[in-house]
Amino acid sequence: MAEANATATLLPPPEESALGRTRRWPSPGLIAGSAILLVIIFLAAAAPLFTSYNPVALHPDQGLLPPSAQHLLGTDQLGRDVWARLLYGARIDLEVGFLAVLFPFILGTLIGCLAGYFGGWIDTVTMRAVDVILAFPFLVLVIVIVFVIGPGTRSIYIAMTVTDWVSYTWIIRGEILAAKRHEYILAARALGYSRRRIIAKHLLPNVITQAIVYSMSDIVFTILTIVTLGYLGLGVPPPTPEWGSMIADGQGFITTNWELATIPGIAVVITGIGLSLLGDGLADLLRPE
């Protein structure tokens, strides 16, 4: 007790506020973005609760029906329920969009850490590889790789990983180069920690936020890429519902049934807005002091 009394004079009584813990409130954009995404994820995950139709079941006799109580958004040319295809399509697009960002995120972060921390020839080799990949138009490279391997989600993952890691390497390397000059890194070395520990525990937490913020807008971009590939017939093979192929299929009926191509397009736009708001909000929230 005596010790507590002696030291109490050094500081004001430790009320919650005296600790000075800065809690930043999430911005309205972050709340709106998260809400939009949560709704979409919930609709996709619980799709059977919101529609009783099978998204791939064909009913040629019920083709191109207008929206009604039975078919909320009508049916396409093969009699499939558009609302059901939209919900089940969200599963594919979100899953592929997320994973196709996750793989390059991990790979790019790893390479960026090594290049930034060790420098020297590792950095030189890495950055020349980055230059080579950046020299190609991104979409052309993805299309070429998917075309060579063959359509399907696996090809999308491979193509995205091969092309997109450079963004994360670029970001993380730059951040590490700046962060490793800090005295706390010298201090960590002076305390005899291993290089792996210094990179993983001391550097990475300081630099990863930039990559996380970027990954949010990257998911939007990736979903657009998947939709583009689907539109070109290189995406997820039919009859699996997917927004890009829905737009491509609806294209032929644009003069008579414009909603077939428009509705999945609107879904893409709403998802994109949600992710962008989330990314901006996270950037504000995670920005260092």
Added chain:
Amino acid sequence: MTEPLLSVQDLHVEIATRRGTVQAIDGLSFDVADGETLGLVGESGCGKSMTLRAILGLLPRGGRVTGGRILFRGTDLLSISKDQMRDVRGRSISIIFQEPMTALNPVIPVGAQIAEGPIAHLGYSKKAARERAVELMRRVGIPDPARRCSSYPHELSGGLRQRVMIAIALACEPQLILCDEPTTALDVTIQDQILKLLLDLQDSSGIGLIFVTHDLAVVSQVCRSIAVMYAAQIVETGTVESVFTEPRHPYTLGLLRAVPDFDKVKDMLDSIPGIPPDLVSPPAGCRFRARCSFAQPDCMTGEFPLVATGDDRTSACIHWKQCRDSVMGDPVIATGPASGQSHGTEP
């Protein structure tokens, strides 16, 4: 005579820069015994901090040791492998930096930063290391340690942050702690508390300390022996008491005269005229010659190694007797080192 804890012998360090090769440390030798506090004093850029970095094997890019030995308990730290050196750092020798804000990782709670050493070096479990961290925080006088554990560095005051740094340095029970101006960034009342804490810890655990500073008041408060550095070399050694009352090198004399004395009102502070020499191409002869009021023609050439001047003291000045005699009639500072290490305000 027992083996010293740390013995630096004729250490040479060069740093390659764009302007040429800098002789950052030029023939440095000193010993630190168990439980001893050595003050390493000198102006900015004289190689004090570089000496600490050389001991830890963490020279900046372009820097390398070109000669000498650094014996820690008889083992030459310059000849052991990188892995062995990593084990020495933090575990046997640790360091306290000047600026606790920048030397603590901003995104890791302080408790975790203290607990990391025992986990990495001593194989503690996370739970045991956390208990160890709380115990260390209590030992360095951080109030309410169990709760402070989860605070981030920016949530703590400068004094508390420096206490955290000390706790980190102590975490693996090192035998030697290098202090790189640990109190320079703190205001004087906090400075006093931190110095007192370091002395208490040293009393209770017998750790050797190397105290790098330019603050002579701090040296007089914590150190028993002192080594004065000028232009990459040690120019004078001895006990703090004897060096402060009777400097035997003109540079030491100049430093002591530059200390403001509150008992004597002066219009101007005494300062040492001129600037330190360029270490890319140091001048021949005595490096302090151009700024020295005792300089003679024989200071222009030759080597100026430390020579024993009696009373267990050394000086690099060949005219040290004149320097000593000039002080006889004109005492340098009134505030000699307080006898013992009891100086410090009550908490």
